[in-house]
Amino acid sequence: MRIFLSRLHFPVTTLGHGSRVGIWFQGCSLRCPGCISVDTWAHGQGETTLEEVLRTISPWLQAADGVTISGGEPFEQAEALGALLQSLRQEIGAGKDILLYSGQPWEKIAPLVSGWTGLVDVVIGDPFIRSATQTLVWRGSDNQRLHMLSPLGQERYAKWQQAVRETLPKTFDVCFEGDTLWMAGIPEPGSLKQIQRALAEAGFASTISDTDSREGSSIPVFA
Structure with missing residues (x-):
């Protein structure tokens, strides 16, 4: 399957629990003012295949505590995102968490996420707002909400839902x-x-x- 990505990186230690594989999607039409990830906005760049992505990150997954997916806007490639999540879950099993970032409001993406039962442990959603307060762990602005969707997500992230950045x-x-x-x-x-x-x-x-x-x-x- 074709997928457009900005980059793959390991280890990432600043976007979720432990040491993580980071996957950044390419392409975002939200274009939140103040977004530092302007390089991920353009569509049609970074074309690769799901198979190639999995070949690249497979050695990293063995050592990782989980996977963080960001962008860009992953939900603008919803079919590819769903296939990636399915493949990741098969690869890592139930003991490593998958954290997914989106700039879309939770109410918009929830119907799609509900069809991915067991594939995503945590979603951090809503647009970045430059004028909002910026105090919460792992969120660009405090309007962004952290949703725990699995027992593992609850176990690892419940204590961080309202935690301020000074705790890390x-x-x-x-x-x-x-x-x-x-x-x-x-x-x-x-x-x-x-x-x-x-x-x-x-x-x-x-x-x-x-x-x-x-x-x-x-x-x-x-x-």
Whole structure:
């Protein structure tokens, strides 16, 4: 099956329980103002196949505590998303959780998710709102809701539903890929400005804004 992805990464330690495989979908028409993941908006890029994705991540899944799927907007590829979830669950069994991010309101995606019983453990939904407070663990803005859909999801995430970010270390997963700095995590307001300053001190220029926030992003940096 054809699927459009932005990137695959392991380990991701900032978007869910433990050490995780991260899968970012490519393509998003929501385009929330302030989204740091502008590189995932364009449609028609990053074409691959479900089989190739599974070949790539299969060695990672053995060591991972779970899988986090974000984007982009995964529900804009609903058929491919459902097939991916089915394959992931068959691969990892019931002991590793699958966390799914969406910018869509829960009320819109719930009918589809209800047909994926046993495939998704946690959904974090609703659009990122730049003007909203930004205090909750694993959420870009506090309007976003965390839904636990399985016993494993309840076990691992119930204590985090209203937890503030100060309860977790303030870290990013960071990787340089050529002339691009890639980060996964939820930035604190103003933290990207600090990163921009550090890049400048190291001799790089960047295009990021300290008002941006989202779960992950590729940020062009220039020597």
